[in-house]
Amino acid sequence: MSMPKPKYEYVIYRGEEVVCGGSRIECAEKLGISPETITKISSDSYKKHAKENWYYGEKVSIAEIEAELSL
Numbered sequence: 001m002s003m004p005k006p007k008y009e010y011v012i013y014r015g016e017e018v019v020c021g022g023s024r025i026e027c028a029e030k031l032g033i034s035p036e037t038i039t040k041i042s043s044d045s046y047k048k049h050a051k052e053n054w055y056y057g058e059k060v061s062i063a064e065i066e067a068e069l070s071l
Contacts, residue, residue, distance in 0.1 A: 012057045
């Protein structure tokens, strides 16, 4: 049984710097944190309180990415 195709990609930043990108699980593995933490740091409420050097994420729809790239 194959895993379902993810609907979103995440881009994780620290300040203005892109740290990593990919699925929630891929980003979690790269940063050594849980997938649930990726969800938390990508929430609007978290980003309102994030300090300058904290990690935060942006959740982007794969359909939106594909549409922009005309795939």
